[in-house]
Amino acid sequence: GAVVSQHPSRVICKSGTSVKIECRSLDFQATTMFWYRQFPKQSLMLMATSNEGSKATYEQGVEKDKFLINHASLTLSTLTVTSAHPEDSSFYICSAIGWVTGQPQHFGDGTRLSIL
Amino acid sequence: AQKITQTQPGMFVQEKEAVTLDCTYDTSDQSYGLFWYKQPSSGEMIFLIYQGSYDEQNATEGRYSLNFQKARKSANLVISASQLGDSAMYFCAMREGPDSGNTGKLIFGQGTTLQVKP
Numbered sequence: 001g002a003v004v005s006q007h008p009s010r011v012i013c014k015s016g017t018s019v020k021i022e023c024r025s026l027d028f029q030a031t032t033m034f035w036y037r038q039f040p041k042q043s044l045m046l047m048a049t050s051n052e053g054s055k056a057t058y059e060q061g062v063e064k065d066k067f068l069i070n071h072a073s074l075t076l077s078t079l080t081v082t083s084a085h086p087e088d089s090s091f092y093i094c095s096a097i098g099w100v101t102g103q104p105q106h107f108g109d110g111t112r113l114s115i116l
Numbered sequence: 117a118q119k120i121t122q123t124q125p126g127m128f129v130q131e132k133e134a135v136t137l138d139c140t141y142d143t144s145d146q147s148y149g150l151f152w153y154k155q156p157s158s159g160e161m162i163f164l165i166y167q168g169s170y171d172e173q174n175a176t177e178g179r180y181s182l183n184f185q186k187a188r189k190s191a192n193l194v195i196s197a198s199q200l201g202d203s204a205m206y207f208c209a210m211r212e213g214p215d216s217g218n219t220g221k222l223i224f225g226q227g228t229t230l231q232v233k234p
Contacts, residue, residue, distance in 0.1 A: 034220075034221070042226075043207065043226050043227050044161075046221065046223075104151055104166055105151075106163070108160075
């Protein structure tokens with residue numbers, strides 16, 4: 001079936017560092033990719049919707065300049081957490097859908113980000 | 117605004133027994149889709165089952181079935197013959213709008229943690 005690859009799976013870095021997370025669709029063209037954030041024992045919170053070749057649409061309350069999203073091709077979207085601070089520590093997970101309608105979102109395995 | 121509610125933060129079930137995880141939703145749209153995902157402790161989101169609002173029959177996928185009651189706006193997940201590997205967090209989600217021509221955006225419920233006892 002469809003596979004979405006997310007890298008890295010875990011990041012530990014110092015405060016002030018920028019961190020880039022990649023989300024790739026491996027066997028289908030992802031017309032739309034989604035980025036979620038999840039705190040422990042909580043639900044997924046949609047951060048932004050990313051369409052290939054256009055600017056991402058951010059959900060209310062999500063800082064565009066803090067969470068930079070680039071969807072440069074039909075198989076790759078990146079999320080960059082700029083100047084990360086401890087409060088940005090969380091589980092970030094991407095998902096993707098393709099041209100075929102009615103298909104569920106396919107999720108990457110997520111990235112655990114820890115800012116010291 | 118659309119909303120998904122899972123009222124059971126945690127559930128226990130004995131191995132080999134069946135369990136029902138509740139999900140209710142609220143939407144003013146006539147066309148929508150309902151999904152269930154499983155999230156083990158490792159974090160990945162595993163798609164389990166899908167029900168379209170116009171589907172007349174309840175969806176089934178192996179040991180998973182979706183008890184869809186449109187008038188009551190409920191979409192409960194039934195897991196039959198529970199296995200130890202079913203221990204995980206389960207999320208109900210809704211996509212508002214028809215399958216085609218929409219963004220595919222999902223709204224998730226709060227989740228239910230299921231623990232299967234040996």
